[in-house]
Amino acid sequence: MPVTPLSAAGLAALPFSAAAERNAPHILQALSGWLAPQARVLEIASGTGQHAAHFVQAQPGWAWQPTEAEPRSLPVLAARCAGLAQVLPPRQLDVMVPAWPAEEEPFDAAFDAVYCANLLHIAPWPVTAAFFRRAARALRGQGVVVVYGPFVVDGEALAPSNAAFDADLRARNPAWGLRALADVVQAAARASLALQVRQAMPANNLLLRFGPAASPRAAVA
Ligand SMILES: C[S@@+](CC[C@H](N)C(=O)[O-])C[C@H]1O[C@@H](n2cnc3c(N)ncnc32)[C@H](O)[C@@H]1O
Numbered sequence: 092m093p094v095t096p097l098s099a100a101g102l103a104a105l106p107f108s109a110a111a112e113r114n115a116p117h118i119l120q121a122l123s124g125w126l127a128p129q130a131r132v133l134e135i136a137s138g139t140g141q142h143a144a145h146f147v148q149a150q151p152g153w154a155w156q157p158t159e160a161e162p163r164s165l166p167v168l169a170a171r172c173a174g175l176a177q178v179l180p181p182r183q184l185d186v187m188v189p190a191w192p193a194e195e196e197p198f199d200a201a202f203d204a205v206y207c208a209n210l211l212h213i214a215p216w217p218v219t220a221a222f223f224r225r226a227a228r229a230l231r232g233q234g235v236v237v238v239y240g241p242f243v244v245d246g247e248a249l250a251p252s253n254a255a256f257d258a259d260l261r262a263r264n265p266a267w268g269l270r271a272l273a274d275v276v277q278a279a280a281r282a283s284l285a286l287q288v289r290q291a292m293p294a295n296n297l298l299l300r301f302g303p304a305a306s307p308r309a310a311v312a
Pocket residue numbers: 108111135136137138139159160161164184185186187207208209210213214218
């Protein structure tokens with residue numbers, strides 16, 4: 092059932108991430124250069140839905156599928172994206188659940204891109220492997236996976252803000268923490284995805300684009 096667009100006051104009352112608001116224009120600029128004007132995108136861990144709403148308003152040809160593991164986020168996503176015709180109804184999707192909707196309750200079509208911001212460090216390490224494995228299966232042939240967040244890069248000193256963030260994450264949950272870029276690239280390779288672009292973003296974050304590696308994905312699924 093369509094959700095009625097919220098008033099400005101209704102939108103202001105929704106859960107809000109100041110970081111998502113700050114980083115959205117920078118991520119959008121990169122995505123706009125990478126994705127076709129009619130791209131179909133699956134977003135994992137959509138959170139408050141700010142990225143979905145921001146991106147489709149600038150790129151009205153994109154079809155955007157928001158998803159979240161947290162059931163309480165689904166009505167928030169629906170409310171924030173109400174009236175944005177290119178945003179598909181939000182779906183519950185936990186990358187650790189073996190049957191994604193893609194398998195049990197299929198999406199209408201495969202995706203040109205899987206996009207995920209700020210998940211890998213706020214989740215136990217097995218989430219990274221599961222994310223790439225399942226993202227690879229959701230993509231069309233030349234589809235790409237785009238990941239945003241802070242990472243530990245071999246040979247580069249961690250910015251003080253990222254070191255403090257990492258310590259805070261590990262104090263909250265010892266299984267969380269900033270991921271080493273090399274480990275992330277290896278997890279992607281096991282899903283036949285290769286790092287194509289590593290772009291520095293404001294506030295010591297990275298935007299990573301992965302695409303099909305030389306060997307066929309199916310062989311590794
Ligand atoms: C820090 S928030 C990021 C939200 C949004 N992408 C952003 O950048 O503002 C992390 C999100 O990951 C979701 N999440 C945690 N574990 C997950 C999993 N196993 N599968 C999918 N989403 C998960 C949480 O519910 C949360 O909304």
